[in-house]
Amino acid sequence: MSSEQLNSTIKKNRQTVYSYIDKFLSKDHQIDELRQFYQILRDYPSRPSKGLRAALCSLTCETFGGNSHDTIITAAGLELFQSWVLIHDDIEDDSEFRRGQPVLHRKHGIPLAINAGDALHGKMWEIILGNQRILGDQKTLLILANFRKMLNETTEGQHLELSWVKNQRWDLQESDYFLMCEKKTSWYTCIAPMRMGAIIAGADNEIWEKIIPLGAKLGVAFQIQDDILNLSANKEYGKEIVGDIYEGKRTLILINFLKKCNSKEREEVITILNKPRSQKTINEIKRVVDLIRSSGALEYAKKTAMNLTNELKHNFEVIFSNTNPTESKDILRELLDYLVSRKW
């Protein structure tokens, strides 16, 4: 299995799913303001993205013997979930860039952006209700139930992260970070896409349950890699580099650094991170990044991600032991590897 094959599979799948989204979202309206409204809804889904969640759903379905065509609507719903959550997330984190462009609320103001996120959230439910046509009533309701579970976990995780920043919490342990990532990242990035792929393929309940710990680890390793890239990425990354420092995010890297550093460094870093974005100077940001980089915390995070990867690969082989050795299975295996070691 070559990485070219993986890339072309992800790309082809992304094209199918995003062309479905493109047809689904209105392009025009006779009223000027509502034409603008639908243009705003199309903004984030039109920006470059990898379509990893859609690929994970489709490949899991195929590996369990299902037809990936049956996952298009669900995968489109997952990608719309990502879009509306990011619109609100960018306001909550006071971010500047998303997928290489200014965030939505810096283009249209916070009120219109909150409302656009809500509208796109509604469009997500609308799109997955369309599953009735291809999956029938029962599977459609199962997919809806998975979306509501995913949303509940994501908002819990988001609350954890936001309230840590708001309440200036610095006494966090690795286990707090793992829990936050499982909720904030794993559910919508890994667990739900894989579970719904399995459901659509007709795999049984036992499989759905076993996917949870696999997807949980995959999501945490994915998030750790995201945190690492944020401190070191090139411009292909799309988000603002060192944005996590500006936003005061409690990453595994930071938690490990605070464990390793001396009390003077700790005080210095916490004082800077507690400041609101607008009061952080470039030199302060550089100082924090230098201290973190020279502490070995990045290497520690890489090692943790690698350990998780080894564990989840074992989970994968157990859960998928009864599936045939197909090309889809090989590509799925490759995708798991890519998720935890991607460079952007």
Next chain:
Amino acid sequence: MSSEQLNSTIKKNRQTVYSYIDKFLSKDHQIDELRQFYQILRDYPSRPSKGLRAALCSLTCETFGGNSHDTIITAAGLELFQSWVLIHDDIEDDSEFRRGQPVLHRKHGIPLAINAGDALHGKMWEIILGNQRILGDQKTLLILANFRKMLNETTEGQHLELSWVKNQRWDLQESDYFLMCEKKTSWYTCIAPMRMGAIIAGADNEIWEKIIPLGAKLGVAFQIQDDILNLSANKEYGKEIVGDIYEGKRTLILINFLKKCNSKEREEVITILNKPRSQKTINEIKRVVDLIRSSGALEYAKKTAMNLTNELKHNFEVIFSNTNPTESKDILRELLDYLVSRKW
């Protein structure tokens, strides 16, 4: 039919629906931050509210021969819709008070409040998915489709209103206001509650369609009454008095005033209304209110609401002509009257 009977029916129905919501929303969590999260989700649904949408749904169901017990979950979903929309609406409008207390984001900050709105939005879908147990798969999916339609109309209407303020639009006609109200208010306050009551009772498609123009007029008259109360209400009203002036809302009253006033008054009022909330002085607000009150625009709005009420009463008798003359039908008729003439 006495207004005491109407009041006691609304109150009893509200109690049933809100006790369902109370049991449905988590009260506790072993993690401190998530305990706070669920407390925040319970905030708006715990504040005093009238439960008008729940009553409209339940009474319509009964009038069409259905059992109001079957509407509890749907009515609870409607009330949760109202709660999460108001959380986001209060941020978008930069409001200060809601249901007699400070708005959510002034208690917890914008990031946690946006996320709480999203979480409660998710809880709304979760609660209405519970309809499977009492209504079966098909009716549940019909209810879900009505919620997604209602949400689409509401966000379109909200975009209209917000972009008029943002773009300092002052060239609006009555027809613009009516369209905005139908989308922003009528769908979730009147059309969807009544349609879903009819669906649950087993009324046929033809009825669902006929409810749209009835509910559209009812919602517009309701909104006009809300605008009137905002300029004149006592403290029972719950919202900030003259909040519409602070927020620069394009109400029918204002549109009519701008048509009637001279060019000097027009310029004066527009200059004040274009200012952001924080730059409007109390004297400026008072001046705008005085000008509006003495222009006759309030009386014009009252007359418009009355005309709409007469039309919708006629619609009501036609649509409900085949239903039996029950107590529910009398109370529903009384409720329509109350909605357009309430004092708070």
